[in-house]
Amino acid sequence: MRAELAPSTAYDDLPYTRGGDVDRADVGALVQSAVDGDAAAWKALVEGLSPLVWSVVRAHRLSDADAHEVYQTVWFRFAQHLGRIREPQKAGSWLASTARHECLKVLKSLRRLTPTDDPQLLDRVSEDRTPEQSLLDSEEAAVESERVRHLWQEFEELGDRCRQLLRILMASPPPSYQEVSAALGIAVGSIGPLRQRCLRRLRARLEARGAV
Template structure:
């Protein structure tokens, strides 16, 4: 039953994700993968939804809205806080500290995120094909997986930065 349901929902999910992706500022594959994860979590917790097609349409729109909110809240730095091009000892120490903090946070991520992000951050500059082979996952799932892992990393780092701010 589960396999039949997932097979039947595939084309609908692809169409819905394609329709919503542009407006949300994301890739259709990222939306699809997020909805598949939500559906599998739902099925594991309480079985399939009573109206799978309706649930799927609502889930795609929910994920698209979530992505739009995230994109609106995240603002790029105007300039890098401590530029590596400035070779003063203070700037080099700050840059090294940021790299250490990033690597420490990556190691605390769940699942295969640490291995994936370490491969992406590798000085060997691996291609997606090489990373997929190294991690034994399909090349097509690297983008959505990377997106999920970066979201986890962003939440982890945001909570740490917020916790360290001066109060009062």
């Protein structure tokens, strides 16, 4: 786990060109505040890094029930290890790496122990409407909605590597390449070129479909 994070140190000195909304430099400070008992700092960490954890889980194509469980396990472990994490500023990578390993384990345990589908939990999910979803319900947004669905369909039909990489990259706020590296177990240096390829490929699919 740690060994995979090590080779990317050469990039540590470069300023991140990604990671807009939540300044990743603040992550270390938020972790420290949370360790000191600041619940608001913890909440800010959850807000800023939840989409990354969710992206990692989704990128591994777990069932919904497994995805929910792994997501929770990752945050429980993070809370437990808070204050013991050696590089708090890299909490995003820690979470991504933990999520990846837990996903791989769940995929490896061929047969889960019990029926894991909690219908109640999944029902609640379907009732959740984000503001964006509600907006899409309006008639004016029908065309836009169609466009988004086409984009998503073409994304889902990409090869595994591209689909995985793009699912991580599209987390909001955008993850750093360090975090992407931790999420997928690939070298930081390979992410940029792979990203370009995958996005070109997706664009080509969209153009072929005439849904530009």
